[in-house]
Amino acid sequence: MTSPFSASICVYCGSRMGKSASYEAAARETGTMIAEEGWRLVYGAGDVGLMGAVAQAAQAAGAQTFGVIPTHLLNWEVGKRDLTQFIVTENMHERKKVMYMNADAIVVMPGGAGSMDEFFEVLTWRQLGLHQKPIYLLSTDGYWTPLLALMDHIIDQGFADASLRDFIQEVGTVSDLRAALRKDLSSAKLTHV
Numbered sequence: 001m002t003s004p005f006s007a008s009i010c011v012y013c014g015s016r017m018g019k020s021a022s023y024e025a026a027a028r029e030t031g032t033m034i035a036e037e038g039w040r041l042v043y044g045a046g047d048v049g050l051m052g053a054v055a056q057a058a059q060a061a062g063a064q065t066f067g068v069i070p071t072h073l074l075n076w077e078v079g080k081r082d083l084t085q086f087i088v089t090e091n092m093h094e095r096k097k098v099m100y101m102n103a104d105a106i107v108v109m110p111g112g113a114g115s116m117d118e119f120f121e122v123l124t125w126r127q128l129g130l131h132q133k134p135i136y137l138l139s140t141d142g143y144w145t146p147l148l149a150l151m152d153h154i155i156d157q158g159f160a161d162a163s164l165r166d167f168i169q170e171v172g173t174v175s176d177l178r179a180a181l182r183k184d185l186s187s188a189k190l191t192h193v
Contacts, residue, residue: 005040005064007185010103012118013043013050014111015077023110024053026140029174030109031057037178042103044095045069045086046077050109055080068098096121105134105181110143126167127160134184137170138177144170 011034017024031054034041041058044051045067058065065083070091073079079086089095096118100106108119125131137144148170154160171177 006038007104007181008040008042008066008102009034009181010042010099010106011054011109012106012111012115013054013109014115015044015046015049015051016112017049017053018110020141022141023050023143026138026174027053027109028057030054030107030138030177031059031063032061033174033178034058035061035063037182039181040064040066040084042066042068042099044077044099045079045083046073047080048078050111051077052080054109055083059083066102068095068102070095100125100131103133104185105136107136107138107177107181108144109138110140116147123164123167127164134180135168136177136180137168138174139170139172142172 011030013027027050031041035058041055041063043055046052046069047055055065055067066085067080067083068087068089069077069079070089074088079088087098089098100122106122108115122133122135126133126135137148139145151165155162155164169180171180
């Protein structure tokens with residue numbers, strides 16, 4: 001039996017909209033792009049902030065949606081129960097594991113501590129050779145520039161090899177993200193369930 005989607009894109013992003021309207025616009029554009037490419041959205045199952053925006057746009061454009069939320073965030077993040085698949089986990093660790101296991105690529109949009117936690121976990125796993133999934137920082141309006149500067153500082157100070165930066169692709173626009181995903185997914189062995 002063939003899958004109704006060709007790849008699964010995990011999106012980490014804020015449960016808030018942020019101060020710039022461009023963040024929401026990029027989230028909606030990302031959701032639409034995922035649908036247009038015939039991919040499935042994997043995300044944190046919230047219906048608020050950028051999480052809600054990317055999911056609403058993906059759904060409106062016809063994408064399958066796979067959301068994972070821990071019980072303690074069902075009310076806070078307004079669990080979006082009208083997804084193709086809606087999974088409730090016991091804790092954050094299980095949430096991240098299920099999202100990761102059901103993704104072929106990871107996209108990190110603007111967000112806060114939670115988004116950075118998710119990013120650094122998959123980056124660390126990649127550094128340790130536990131996966132080969134591409135990781136993208138969608139740096140809308142240069143949002144992730146300070147984070148990349150910190151990573152350069154970590155490398156410069158001898159706490160990581162320069163190869164750490166090779167595991168991350170910074171893209172400035174959704175159009176650039178689409179092109180990078182197409183390229184990387186065409187040559188990757190897909191792992192979605």
